[in-house]
Amino acid sequence: MSASANSIVILTGAGISAESGIDTFRSAGGLWEQHRVEDVATPEGFARDPHLVLGFYDMRRAALAGVEPNPAHVALARLEREFAGELLLVTQNVDDLHERGGAARVLHMHGELKSALCSACGMRSRWEAPLIDRPPCPVCQARHLRPDVVWFGEMPYRMETIYAALETCDLFVSIGTSGAVYPAAGFVAEARANGARTLELNLEPSEGSRLFHESRLGPASALVPAWVEEVLSRETSG
Numbered sequence: 579m580s581a582s583a584n585s586i587v588i589l590t591g592a593g594i595s596a597e598s599g600i601d602t603f604r605s606a607g608g609l610w611e612q613h614r615v616e617d618v619a620t621p622e623g624f625a626r627d628p629h630l631v632l633g634f635y636d637m638r639r640a641a642l643a644g645v646e647p648n649p650a651h652v653a654l655a656r657l658e659r660e661f662a663g664e665l666l667l668v669t670q671n672v673d674d675l676h677e678r679g680g681a682a683r684v685l686h687m688h689g690e691l692k693s694a695l696c697s698a699c700g701m702r703s704r705w706e707a708p709l710i711d712r713p714p715c716p717v718c719q720a721r722h723l724r725p726d727v728v729w730f731g732e733m734p735y736r737m738e739t740i741y742a743a744l745e746t747c748d749l750f751v752s753i754g755t756s757g758a759v760y761p762a763a764g765f766v767a768e769a770r771a772n773g774a775r776t777l778e779l780n781l782e783p784s785e786g787s788r789l790f791h792e793s794r795l796g797p798a799s800a801l802v803p804a805w806v807e808e809v810l811s812r813e814t815s816g
């Protein structure tokens with residue numbers, strides 16, 4: 579990547595949090611080997627067995643207390659602070675490690691573990707406690723809270739904002755995602771069709787790897803800080 583960028587869109591996935599100790603989805607032993615997607619990540623699964631689904635997300639929310647952001651999260655927070663151009667940080671992750679690494683403006687397109695969505699009034703509330711005992715919604719008091727996580731068959735958050743940024747960015751960077759789940763998996767093609775350079779930072783080539791102008795393979799904790807350093811030093815030297 580020799581040219582400097584004025585406007586960057588970054589997409590992160592489970593791989594950026596792997597070295598913090600959060601399981602990815604599709605690796606050997608990953609979350610989707612331990613649980614059936616249809617059971618715990620669809621509206622139908624929730625309707626069938628709410629107890630199972632609430633327990634699954636309560637467990638994942640509670641597990642956040644035992645993990646810490648890694649150098650990749652911290653480096654992206656530094657980029658957010660120091661990059662003079664436009665930056666949109668989009669994550670598919672429902673953990674809070676970008677924020678705990680210091681990032682202030684993170685778009686969680688698949689929702690967040692530390693948020694609850696009320697199926698009765700539609701309000702989203704910050705949430706730290708378990709949901710399994712069906713606590714009342716802080717807004718309308720109905721006992722219809724669910725994890726504020728986007729399930730298969732549901733629309734991810736803030737798609738208009740994301741597509742608007744993909745239209746105008748000159749660099750799109752994908753970090754730690756397998757490229758298996760749409761619409762996020764389609765962002766690279768969208769950005770590229772709009773003329774952006776595309777860079778992938780991942781442990782292994784993702785499913786859409788050939789759509790990237792450049793792929794750097796390795797652990798995010800090493801690749802991301804090195805790339806951030808490059809971007810910022812190019813800014814000061816250019």
Ligand code: OAD
Nearest residue numbers: 591592593596602603604670754755756780781782797798
């Ligand atoms: P995946 O588990 O599908 O992919 C994780 C990617 O991270 C893989 O390509 C790994 O090679 C890579 N990886 C693993 N460790 C890494 C490391 N230390 N450094 C860099 N890369 C590493 O996770 P996602 O692509 O995030 O959606 O999955 C996308 C969506 O599928 C999730 O948001 C979730 C899931 O179903 C919903 O639940 C709606």
